[in-house]
Amino acid sequence: MTTKTVAELLSQDVTLQDVTVKGWVRTFRANRFIALNDGSTINNIQCVVDFENFDEALLKRVTTGAAVHVTGELVESQGRGQSVEIVVKSLEILGDSDPETYPIQPKKHSFEFLRENAHLRTRTNTFSAVMRLRSSLSFAIHKYFNDNGFYYMHTPIVTGSDAEGAGEMFRVSNIDPKNPPLTESGEIDYKEDFFGKETNLTVSGQLEAETYAMSLGKVYTFGPTFRAENSNTSRHLAEFWMIEPEVAFMDLAGNMDLAEDFMKSVLGYVLDKNKEDLEFLEKRLLDEEKTKPQAERSAMSLIEKIKFVVDNNFKRVSYTEAIDILRNSKPNKKKKFNYIIEEWGADLQSEHERYLVEKHFKCPVILFDYPANIKAFYMRLNEDGKTVRAMDILFPGIGEMVGGSQREERLDVLKEKMAALNIPEEELWWYLDLRKYGTAVHSGFGLGFERLVMFATGMGNIRDVIPYPRTPQNAEF
């Protein structure tokens, strides 16, 4: 008799068979009903104990969190809420869990408390559902790209190039921090460091991904990226995972098509595969929103929001059109925005993005053709000389989900841009080579994975969608 998972047992329609299962006790009710979970599903299997046939001392050890090995007969359940249950024949305690000290009691814990016990928080329904969804989304991403002829590429984590320009970086080093080697002029001598130069943690794999797109055609990265920014918000992590596809011979319109198709595909995948987890999280979100004033509650439930994205076209709007809409909007005229939009060229704040997405269009929006001077050096300059082929995808409740662009493929224009921003050509000689030898139109985008997980789970704090969040003053576990 092989051990089965709870998910396997609950999907059985052959009852009256002997089964064996191992898992952790969620609750033990009336000295009779063990709710057993093993992580394979959000559902517990009910194990029914006839207490007269078991040693009292043994039953006392059936406490929340204890690991047990149950053998018995699978029967049709008499109670509500489950189709089958196990009539227990033998019960073995594999590992006790002292109810006096076990942190995860069968009651509602605050997310703050669970963050401090992040090593145990996946023993709750909420966090097990979130992490199963995170895993499922990851697989959906790999599957989408694999099915569509993309190659997965591992771009370097430790980088010697500081020209990526996406934000503050962490230094990676193994020189003696107390007595670092110095040059004659008194600077740190990084020639003596492990890599023979100053190195940092990557902020993006894009530039390296471009090198592979320009030979393998369609590639993507999915790896950790880092920002040493002191932002203690519910939207920022110092360490997060990013997905960056990059495609040769694809222009900005193709890039928008790809991003939209990709988002719909991966969200459609979890709608299909993670129904029970989503239903649980939808209910959790509903309960959470009941504590908020009516005006702040979502018009749609979690699953409705995901379906809405899967089923509707994203609205494509140029930056110039967006500025017009915002300039003429009520909150702008009534000076309700913190930053009043006066002229073309203004950088959009999240209040403006939220207005466009949540009030004006009421659907995901792709903004494109941004002013060149508020965007990165590598973006393709338009023929107007003042805008670049950039795009951002904005999601309701989340804000920017995707940022991408067509890349500047013309050597002379790229060099001018770099010179204007004081990016030394020696730093990026290899990046320039792509424009010297067989250059072509190409495009790509970056998607912050945790933002996607937040959207798909309805969790409001980014620290609750990654196993062990790294934030200022926190690298526990």
Next chain:
Amino acid sequence: MTTKTVAELLSQDVTLQDVTVKGWVRTFRANRFIALNDGSTINNIQCVVDFENFDEALLKRVTTGAAVHVTGELVESQGRGQSVEIVVKSLEILGDSDPETYPIQPKKHSFEFLRENAHLRTRTNTFSAVMRLRSSLSFAIHKYFNDNGFYYMHTPIVTGSDAEGAGEMFRVSNIDPKNPPLTESGEIDYKEDFFGKETNLTVSGQLEAETYAMSLGKVYTFGPTFRAENSNTSRHLAEFWMIEPEVAFMDLAGNMDLAEDFMKSVLGYVLDKNKEDLEFLEKRLLDEEKTKPQAERSAMSLIEKIKFVVDNNFKRVSYTEAIDILRNSKPNKKKKFNYIIEEWGADLQSEHERYLVEKHFKCPVILFDYPANIKAFYMRLNEDGKTVRAMDILFPGIGEMVGGSQREERLDVLKEKMAALNIPEEELWWYLDLRKYGTAVHSGFGLGFERLVMFATGMGNIRDVIPYPRTPQNAEF
């Protein structure tokens, strides 16, 4: 007429249709035959130009590495080596490639030279095949675990715990390296650093993976890991990718079954999906081996070696048996080993592993039940009190491919082990909690991904199976 990839065109059986394709020129022969590649396959599509109908200046720009856009008619090929070809109607140069300076000429380049041009090396057959295989193996790994009920888990890259003990670590910091904040006693004050403590790059996600196995049941990691070891060999990288499954309620025998099934599955996947790349790499390896003395050549070709692993059981041998075999072996008796095996307890060197795998058993070997004192603190002590439930899988030509163990699940034994090794309990309070609350037998292993890619591609240097290798004194690109 939508643009098709070369792979799509070569698999067409409808000829006499108009097609359009974009890619890079590999060669241009006799002012007539363009071999075009776009990375979608190792094969080129032949584009036939009737030079009398094209401008001479245009044809001069058809050089190796140039990006071109070809439109024409797909016809049955007259030449050997391909089923279809394109009779070119229009030809556009998207990006030139100066033949005087382009580094990737249509000739054999040394791997050393290509490492210096790693941003262009996937424009060669060898490296495009290697990186397609790397991508395919990655997908096979995700697919295997997903199909078998595992959850993918992203363990942290920046770690505040230095107790993992797998090797030298890189420090991650953003304090001022020249004027670091100091404590009263003159030590670096890491409280002032970004994370409020000393942090490093992870050497393994295992300990964190255990926390998730003990709630979600079956999990795996697949992420970058780091070693600050000054080893300039063809087998070591400072940054490499590792796969680490971890399973609750699984003992060492189950762990061996899982590892063997996993290896066979992912290698079987690429045998099926990457036939053409493997055939190319097999031929390359054969050519390389022709330059070696007969005795050093492999008895099997690349594909034969992979098939052998897929089709044959791994030999399971205890450390104690292995010591007996080695002690009585010819090279030991004749003192040919650098390290002569005298007694039980000796750590095995790669010469011994190679002997067992390549000379004695001639197949992959799983060694298990190693002496406790040569293995890590978290491995399950056997009842004999002197061996631990560890296992290593050794592959022909590669050596150690997998290292794993059943984990010590008993709180008292684990604490004793940690005390003996001076690992402070405060460092791993969360790891100890797993043994306090619902502990159970669990096991897992680690697989160095690049070792697997080396085995599957026949490449001899680990720097040639990762896009941008990080090694001592090298973090270019």
